[in-house]
Amino acid sequence: MVSDQSRKIIKRSYDDIENAKLIRIGNQFADDFLFQDNKATAIPINALRIIFNIISILRNDQFMPKKQVRQLTLFDEEFETENNVFISMKIRNKKISEKRSSKQIVEAYEYLTKFRMGWYTSKNIAGKDIKTFGGLISLPTYEKRGYTSFLISSFWLKKLIVLTEYNHIIYELVYEIRNNKHILFAIWLLKVPEDGTILKLSTFNQKFGLNYKTSNDFCVKFLRPIRLSLDKLEDQLSFNYKYEGDMISIIPYLNKNDENKSLTEKTNDTRVINQRLRYFRRRYCLEGIDSTRFVYSYSNISKIRSEIDKAYIKFIENNRAKGIASNNIRGIYFLQELQKFLIEVYRESETGKRFPNAYPVIL
Known part of the structure; x- marks a missing residue:
């Protein structure tokens, strides 16, 4: 294990860029970070905005390893030959808090710094173990010039840009919808088969940290507001729903509007x-x-x-x-x-x- 946790190697820097209309969320990242043990993580809305902006900034470096083998080799050579390799990034504060609230911004970055903080190990192409320490982000620095800068380890960077499987979602989702559980439901919906899925009310309650007593309450109070929000967004996946007893059907459709x-x-x-x-x-x-x-x-x-x-x-x-x-x-x-x-x-x-x-x- 690396003995000097303060030794961080910065391989590349990313500045804030123009927003994307659609971003690509890797299924592995969604499973490992947003849905631990198949349950939605209680990530605050402003922290979700940070994640969406990180993915938007990294979009030009994302690739499919099966189709772009050379890019995987280049990634390995740059980021997975040494321990504790990071990239640096900065995001404009107004993208995280429209009112530029220092409290909201600091709390969001603190959450992502502490959440799942620890040592992570991945194997490079040569089979060597590469170790990094931290959460999704490390060492956030709140700048008075209107930006916050931070580091992302090679472990999490790989999950964000090496996309074995991924789905598109609109960047504006985290600004049009203010409820973090609604956003996580929209991300979960991306993986629902085209012909839909059927789950028990208890399964939905457990997955999204809810406590609805009846299917009707769940549909009216949770699903209906989400669908109304998604139906307003062009190129966003929305859904129909129905229930029989405690079994709830979700059938997705692409909302072209x-x-x-x-x-x-x-x-x-x-x-x-x-x-x-x-x-x-x-x-x-x-x-x-x-x-x-x-x-x-x-x-x-x-x-x-x-x-x-x-x-x-x-x-x-x-x-x-x-x-x-x-x-x-x-x-x-x-x-x-x-x-x-x-x-x-x-x-x-x-x-x-x-x-x-x-x-x-x-x-």
């Missing part, structure tokens, strides 16, 4: 939306049944609202072709018919072709 952009101002007007809902209630006798999901989706999620309107047109056209008066189909039967056409509309979309089972549920 094209339909949202094409919506007119009138379509998004709250007054018009409420008028439309009153029309549905009166014409199809929805007052006496549970239409909570339908009303919520139509009121709050513009993409689903657009799909419901298209499904309703199909519903009317289908009844006319059969010579049926549409208002004879009422209550739960109306919502069941509308759901059927909503699935058709969704599966005709580009997202629906990729994820056919991720359709909105209004029942």
